[in-house]
Amino acid sequence: MSDIAPVLEHLDKSIDKSLERLFSLLAIPSISTDPAYAAECRKAAEWLADDLRSIGFDASVRETAGHPMVVGHHDGEGPHVLFYGHYDVQPVDPLALWESDPFAPAVKEVEPGRKIITGRGTSDDKGQVMTFVEACRAYKAVHGRLPCRVTVLFEGEEESGSPSLIPFLEKHAAELKADFALVCDTSMWDRETPAICIGLRGLVGEEVTVRAADRDLHSGFFGGLAANPIHILAKALADLHDEEGRVTIPGFYDGVEETPAEVLKSWEALNCTAESMLGPIGLSVPAGEKGRSPLELVWARPTAEVNGISGGYTGQGFKTVIASEASAKVSFRLVHKQDPDKIRAAFRDFVRARVPSDCSVTFAPHGGSPAIQLRHDSPFVRQAQDALTKEWGKPAVAIAMGGSIPIVGSFQNLLGMESLLVGFGLADDRIHSPNEKYELSSFHKGQRSWARILTALARG
Amino acid sequence: MSDIAPVLEHLDKSIDKSLERLFSLLAIPSISTDPAYAAECRKAAEWLADDLRSIGFDASVRETAGHPMVVGHHDGEGPHVLFYGHYDVQPVDPLALWESDPFAPAVKEVEPGRKIITGRGTSDDKGQVMTFVEACRAYKAVHGRLPCRVTVLFEGEEESGSPSLIPFLEKHAAELKADFALVCDTSMWDRETPAICIGLRGLVGEEVTVRAADRDLHSGFFGGLAANPIHILAKALADLHDEEGRVTIPGFYDGVEETPAEVLKSWEALNCTAESMLGPIGLSVPAGEKGRSPLELVWARPTAEVNGISGGYTGQGFKTVIASEASAKVSFRLVHKQDPDKIRAAFRDFVRARVPSDCSVTFAPHGGSPAIQLRHDSPFVRQAQDALTKEWGKPAVAIAMGGSIPIVGSFQNLLGMESLLVGFGLADDRIHSPNEKYELSSFHKGQRSWARILTALARG
Numbered sequence: 023m024s025d026i027a028p029v030l031e032h033l034d035k036s037i038d039k040s041l042e043r044l045f046s047l048l049a050i051p052s053i054s055t056d057p058a059y060a061a062e063c064r065k066a067a068e069w070l071a072d073d074l075r076s077i078g079f080d081a082s083v084r085e086t087a088g089h090p091m092v093v094g095h096h097d098g099e100g101p102h103v104l105f106y107g108h109y110d111v112q113p114v115d116p117l118a119l120w121e122s123d124p125f126a127p128a129v130k131e132v133e134p135g136r137k138i139i140t141g142r143g144t145s146d147d148k149g150q151v152m153t154f155v156e157a158c159r160a161y162k163a164v165h166g167r168l169p170c171r172v173t174v175l176f177e178g179e180e181e182s183g184s185p186s187l188i189p190f191l192e193k194h195a196a197e198l199k200a201d202f203a204l205v206c207d208t209s210m211w212d213r214e215t216p217a218i219c220i221g222l223r224g225l226v227g228e229e230v231t232v233r234a235a236d237r238d239l240h241s242g243f244f245g246g247l248a249a250n251p252i253h254i255l256a257k258a259l260a261d262l263h264d265e266e267g268r269v270t271i272p273g274f275y276d277g278v279e280e281t282p283a284e285v286l287k288s289w290e291a292l293n294c295t296a297e298s299m300l301g302p303i304g305l306s307v308p309a310g311e312k313g314r315s316p317l318e319l320v321w322a323r324p325t326a327e328v329n330g331i332s333g334g335y336t337g338q339g340f341k342t343v344i345a346s347e348a349s350a351k352v353s354f355r356l357v358h359k360q361d362p363d364k365i366r367a368a369f370r371d372f373v374r375a376r377v378p379s380d381c382s383v384t385f386a387p388h389g390g391s392p393a394i395q396l397r398h399d400s401p402f403v404r405q406a407q408d409a410l411t412k413e414w415g416k417p418a419v420a421i422a423m424g425g426s427i428p429i430v431g432s433f434q435n436l437l438g439m440e441s442l443l444v445g446f447g448l449a450d451d452r453i454h455s456p457n458e459k460y461e462l463s464s465f466h467k468g469q470r471s472w473a474r475i476l477t478a479l480a481r482g
Numbered sequence: 483m484s485d486i487a488p489v490l491e492h493l494d495k496s497i498d499k500s501l502e503r504l505f506s507l508l509a510i511p512s513i514s515t516d517p518a519y520a521a522e523c524r525k526a527a528e529w530l531a532d533d534l535r536s537i538g539f540d541a542s543v544r545e546t547a548g549h550p551m552v553v554g555h556h557d558g559e560g561p562h563v564l565f566y567g568h569y570d571v572q573p574v575d576p577l578a579l580w581e582s583d584p585f586a587p588a589v590k591e592v593e594p595g596r597k598i599i600t601g602r603g604t605s606d607d608k609g610q611v612m613t614f615v616e617a618c619r620a621y622k623a624v625h626g627r628l629p630c631r632v633t634v635l636f637e638g639e640e641e642s643g644s645p646s647l648i649p650f651l652e653k654h655a656a657e658l659k660a661d662f663a664l665v666c667d668t669s670m671w672d673r674e675t676p677a678i679c680i681g682l683r684g685l686v687g688e689e690v691t692v693r694a695a696d697r698d699l700h701s702g703f704f705g706g707l708a709a710n711p712i713h714i715l716a717k718a719l720a721d722l723h724d725e726e727g728r729v730t731i732p733g734f735y736d737g738v739e740e741t742p743a744e745v746l747k748s749w750e751a752l753n754c755t756a757e758s759m760l761g762p763i764g765l766s767v768p769a770g771e772k773g774r775s776p777l778e779l780v781w782a783r784p785t786a787e788v789n790g791i792s793g794g795y796t797g798q799g800f801k802t803v804i805a806s807e808a809s810a811k812v813s814f815r816l817v818h819k820q821d822p823d824k825i826r827a828a829f830r831d832f833v834r835a836r837v838p839s840d841c842s843v844t845f846a847p848h849g850g851s852p853a854i855q856l857r858h859d860s861p862f863v864r865q866a867q868d869a870l871t872k873e874w875g876k877p878a879v880a881i882a883m884g885g886s887i888p889i890v891g892s893f894q895n896l897l898g899m900e901s902l903l904v905g906f907g908l909a910d911d912r913i914h915s916p917n918e919k920y921e922l923s924s925f926h927k928g929q930r931s932w933a934r935i936l937t938a939l940a941r942g
Contacts, residue, residue, distance in 0.1 A: 055799030113801060119697070182799050223702065227800045236764035237579075238915040242683065242885025245815050246770035246785035248760060252810075253723065253769075253788060260720035263713065300708060304696035306840040309713075310706035325706035328713060329803050334790035335811060339515030339642050340687045340848035341573060342813050342885075343789050343914050350712075351795060353802050355705050380766040388800035425702025425802075454803050455698040 029473045032160045037466055040156045041129065041139075043073065044465070047109070047148050048127040048141045054089050054110035055182040063089040063178045066109040070151075070176050077159045079174065084194075086186035089178030093197070096158070100170035100480030101402075104200035104439065106429055107151035107207060108180035111143035112454045119456035129462060137462035144460035146453035150206040150445055151176065153468030161473055169480035173200055177429070180207075183227060183389030184428055191436045202402055203433045204475075206468075208445030211292070211419050213461060216410040216471065218403060219443035220396040221321065221422030222430060224356030226365050227388030230255070230373055231349040234381045238334075239344040249381050251348040252333045258376040259350060262326045267311040269326045269354075271372045277359030281322040289317045292419070302450055321422035325355040326369075351388070355424065362390035391428035396441060402479060406442055409474035413467060444475065489933045492620040497926055500616045501589065501599070503533065504925070507569070507608050508587040508601045514549055514570035515642040523549040523638045526569040530611075530636050537619045539634065544654075546646035549638030553657070556618070560630035560940030561862075564660035564899065566889055567611035567667060568640035571603035572914045579916035589922060597922035604920035606913035610666040610905055611636065613928030621933055629940035633660055637889070640667075643687060643849030644888055651896045662862055663893045664935075666928075668905030671752070671879045673921060676870040676931065678863060679903035680856045681781065681882030682890060684816030686825050687848030690715070690833055691809040694841045698794075699804040709841050711808040712793045718836040719810060722786045727771040729786045729814075731832045737819030741782040749777045752879070762910055781882035785815040786829075811848070815884065822850035851888035856901060862939060866902055869934035873927055904935065 033040075052066035053059040067083045067090045074081035074094040081094030089110060114124040122128060127141035139149060154174075161168055175198060179186055191198060208219040234249040264270050294317045296308045310319045333348025335341035354365050370385050377383045397403070410418035423443075433439040446464035447453065493500075512526035513519040527543045527550045534541035534554040541554030549570060574584040582588060587601035599609060614634075621628055635658060639646055651658060671677040694709040724730050754777045756768045770779045793808025795801035814825050830845050837843045857863070870878035883903075893899040906924035907913065 055801065056797065113795070113797060113799075115795075115797065116698075181801075225702075225802070227802070229800070234765065237912060237917075238576075239763060240885065240914040241785070241787045241789060241813055242685075242815065242883070243780060243909055244763070245787045245813075245884060246779040246783055247756075247768055247776050248763065248765055249767065249769040250787055252791050253719070256716040256788065256791070257720040259713070260717040296707075300840070303699060303704070303708065304840075305694060305708055307709065307838050308707055309709040309838065316707050319706040320703060323706055325701070327701045327705045327710055327802075327804060328716065328794065329701060329801060330794035330796045330805070331712050331716070331808065332792050332796040334788065335573070335575075336790045336792040336809075337516065337573060337575065340689070340811055340813070341515065341641075341789060341914065342685070342687070342787075344787060345790070348791065349796070351800055353701055353705075353800070355702065378767050378769065380760070380764075423702070424705060425700065449703060452697060454700040454801065457697075 026474060026477045028164045029161050030470050032164050033156065033469045033473065036160065040152065040469065044139070044149060044152045045127045047152065048143055049125055051125045052110050052178065053113050054179050056113060060089065063110055067092050067176070067178055070109055073155065074174065077155070077162055084190070086190055088186045091178065091190055092174070092176035094174040096168050096172045098168040098171040102171040102173065102200040103479065104198055104203045105154050105172060105174045106177070106203055106205045107154070108147045108177040109151065110178045110181050111146065111148070112181050114142050114456070116456065121457055124458070138459040139462055139465060140457065140459045142458050144458055145447045145451035146458065147180070147207050149460040149465055150447065150468065153446060153465060154204070154206055154472045156469040157472035157476065160469070161476065169476045173198060187429060188432055188436065191432055195437055199437045200439060203439050203441040205427060205430060205441050205443050206445050207427055208423055208443045209447040209449060210445070210464070211421060213448060213463065214414065215416050216414045216418040217421045218407060218410070218418055219423050219445070220420050222394040222427050223424055224360065224362060224391045224393040225426035225428070226354040226356065226362045226390045228352045228366060228369055229349065229386040229388060230352060230383060231347055232377060232381060232383050233347040235344065235346050238346050241342040241344050244344055248344055249378055250344050251381065252345060254377055254381060255331070255333065255348045255350055258373045259328050261376065267309065269324065271326070271368045273368050274324065274365065276364070277361060278324055279358045281318060286315070286318060289315065289321070292317065320424035322357055324357050324360055326352065328352050355426070357393045358395070360393065362392055366390060389428070391426055391431055394430045396443065400440055402442055405478040406444055406475045409478040410444065410471055413471045413474050444471070446471070486934060486937045488624045489621050490930050492624050493616065493929045493933060496620065500612065500929065504599070504609060504612045505587045507612065508603055509585055511585045512570050512638065513573050514639050516573060520549065523570055527552050527636070527638055530569055533615065534634065537615070537622055544650070546650055548646045551638065551650055552634070552636035554634040556628050556632045558628040558631040562631040562633065562660040563939065564658055564663045565614050565632060565634045566637070566663055566665045567614070568607045568637040569611065570638045570641050571606070571608070572641050574602050574916070576916065581917055584918070598919040599922055599925060600917065600919045602918050604918055605907045605911035606918065607640070607667050609920040609925055610907065610928065613906060613925060614664070614666055614932045616929040617932035617936065620929070621936065629936045633658060647889060648892055648896065651892055655897055659897045660899060663899050663901040665887060665890060665901050665903050666905050667887055668883055668903045669907040669909060670905070670924070671881060673908060673923065674874065675876050676874045676878040677881045678867060678870070678878055679883050679905070680880050682854040682887055683884055684820065684822060684851045684853040685886035685888070686814040686816065686822045686850045688812050688826060688829055689809065689846040689848060690812060690843060691807055692837060692841060692843050693807040695804065695806050698806050701802040701804050704804055708804055709838055710804050711841065712805060714837055714841060715791070715793065715808045715810055718833045719788055721836065727769065729784065731786070731828045733828050734784065734825065736824070737821060738784055739818045741778060746775070746778060749775065749781070752777065780884035782817055784817050784820055786812065788812050815886070817853045818855070820853065822852055826850060849888070851886055851891050854890045856903065860900055862902055865938040866904055866935045869938040870904065870931055873931045873934050904931070906931070
């Protein structure tokens with residue numbers, strides 16, 4: 023039974039070296055949703071495989087139909103854990119809003135004693151991935167071995183719907199199956215309070231394009247006579263919500279359960295108000311379903327959101343045109359037992375019913391995954407909770423998350439594995455937005471947390 | 483009293499040379515709405531001034547706060563006419579839809595005996611402008627003089643709201659005031675039937691931007707809680723029309739008159755059906771106010787059209803973002819006595835009433851002009867009608883137009899001049915759209931028409 027103290031010491035001493043390694047990974051613009059960056063995604067995968075090999079992992083870059091996976095193996099006495107993270111990042115537009123180059127990471131002191139790491143991918147998810155890798159590196163350096171048998175799986179398509187993930191898990195199920203999975207893509211409760219995530223919303227992504235005339239039209243000649251696809255699309259999108267903020271798609275709420283009173287109560291205890299959640303982003307009025315607490319809205323209620331819309335002339339100046347087509351990207355956050363396929367079909371019917379007979383509409387799917395409910399009483403959850411509490415000096419809270427991590431569902435369904443969701447991101451990390459950051463304390467104490475968790479899991 | 487026959491002969495003989503001149507003007511990408519093309523606009527103005535001087539006009543390029551004007555003078559015995567046209571053109575996007583370079587004009591035979599001139603600006607308005615210039619050139623060449631005293635005014639901002647026009651007319655009123663104006667920016671009834679336009683819809687252009695959070699948000703963390711500006715904008719735009727296709731802005735129909743039964747009857751005689759008007763653009767169902775004929779919808783009814791919309795992620799793939807802002811370009815076609823300023827104000831109130839208290843909305847005006855009703859019994863209208871009937875062998879019909887030509891109102895209000903609107907464009911010229919064209923017959927017989935009209939006006 024090896025001592026954890028020297029491992030923590032080693033992590034403290036090597037924080038600068040670990041930052042250098044993180045920066046070289048962050049400098050690679052591995053934007054998975056834009057084909058122009060395919061080579062950069064591969065570069066990030068190869069960087070990770072090299073780094074894992076330097077620790078002693080048997081690691082390699084694995085081909086898929088899309089961006090490659092990274093798989094690594096290292097033996098150990100304790101339980102067999104599969105650690106998952108992703109090396110791809112979100113696009114950076116609007117670039118003009120970034121205070122510094124998104125791919126030139128830096129450490130900034132934002133207030134006395136508080137430093138942040140800035141750049142795309144710092145929090146989602148490269149910084150989080152490296153907390154685990156650094157923990158393994160330090161443990162290996164100090165004890166010459168790892169406390170658990172560790173398999174790592176790094177994905178390169180998490181930000182673009184994970185098209186290759188399920189085929190890959192199916193093909194390599196035997197190689198990837200472990201006792202349980204560790205997923206580091208979630209957040210802490212706040213900067214001082216660690217958290218374990220036990221609930222995740224699902225996601226359905228759809229792109230809809232409405233087509234009317236076979237060419238752009240002069241609004242003077244045809245205005246008031248010819249169908250305007252922007253009007254048709256705007257009406258369909260506006261119809262998605264009623265006055266109460268509820269989604270109006272028939273059957274949308276099938277499978278949605280009311281959150282148990284005691285759970286709502288425990289969330290109330292977290293003192294989250296519309297003010298505390300919306301104030302930091304310049305808002306104050308909850309926009310979703312009426313009569314629900316802000317935390318319930320983002321943790322336990324389904325949504326329909328338009329993520330992008332375009333049509334007609336959007337350049338400088340003005341053009342009196344009636345466009346021939348208009349498009350929108352729409353996503354749905356799912357909870358409990360909502361069925362992604364049924365939601366997708368119901369949305370398409372909902373839109374089709376609003377398109378005139380002489381116009382047409384097409385849809386393109388962008389991923390779909392059900393919501394996840396995890397058991398919060400598994401022994402490994404309690405062991406991790408104890409380890410986190412030791413590291414942060416505050417009890418780790420069980421939270422839900424508004425975002426989706428489809429892999430957790432795939433681990434359940436395809437590999438029969440439960441997952442342990444521990445992450446060190448924060449709500450104000452601006453992931454998916456300009457000026458993404460990761461707290462230096464998250465990066466450093468995150469490494470220490472994983473060292474403690476691996477040790478605790480090995481002790482059982 | 484000079485004979486018209488030799489002038490017409492001269493025009494027939496010099497059609498190729500006149501095409502060469504037109505092509506060199508069309509080759510200049512004078513897109514007024516995009517500042518990147520400012521130098522090209524000036525180039526087009528210089529080209530026209532040079533060409534007018536070659537005919538014997540006292541012509542020059544005149545500075546404005548925006549793109550320059552071209553003014554030219556030529557004496558003559560008959561009445562003093564002010565000829566107006568514009569040398570600027572619409573943007574060309576989406577460029578991919580053009581079958582050939584929009585600024586590499588060409589003549590194509592589309593069916594035996596029918597040729598078209600292709601390229602941006604062929605119909606709107608460079609081709610039309612040159613029909614008049616060539617008529618003057620030929621008359622001068624044959625008779626050594628012009629039948630009327632002619633002042634020409636060519637504008638370079640017609641496609642971008644004409645911001646400099648009114649100040650310019652006010653400043654140079656004495657120089658530009660004539661007995662009446664000739665405007666060549668309208669259409670024929672069909673390829674064989676000439677037309678004089680006696681009614682024009684007005685136009686109000688508005689750009690609206692809704693802002694919510696102070697940054698783009700992750701729809702997983704904030705979806706269902708934070709305001710989505712695309713939802714707010716889509717709802718406001720969807721609310722603009724009711725189930726009957728009527729515009730719902732309070733007071734929008736103030737000043738709108740019912741078209742007299744006899745006028746509606748004369749339009750019915752033109753046999754325009756939804757099929758004949760919408761069929762050529764791939765549509766079949768009138769989209770505007772219910773219970774009105776297609777011609778009434780585009781000639782005598784006001785509209786609200788969204789010309790462009792943008793917000794959130796519109797690139798390849800998908801991004802689960804809640805945008806911080808969304809924008810739309812909206813235009814209103816006005817008829818009869820509708821007041822552009824009141825419509826603009828009412829629209830802004832309409833949108834503001836739909837923006838939550840913690841979000842903001844801003845507006846940018848893009849031009850405004852009331853509708854125009856012209857007298858169809860002025861002597862010069864009848865003289866022109868006779869001349870057109872002689873040239874085309876078919877009676878010239880009095881039509882209305884869905885589009886706006888703000889200058890006609892300015893001529894009325896600022897210079898106290900009536901206008902004669904004669905043009906040779908066609909509804910299928912795809913102006914403002916990819917693959918704009920102008921019938922070669924419009925260009926050739928348009929020149930002959932102007933020679934006849936100028937002669938008829940001189941004879942009185």
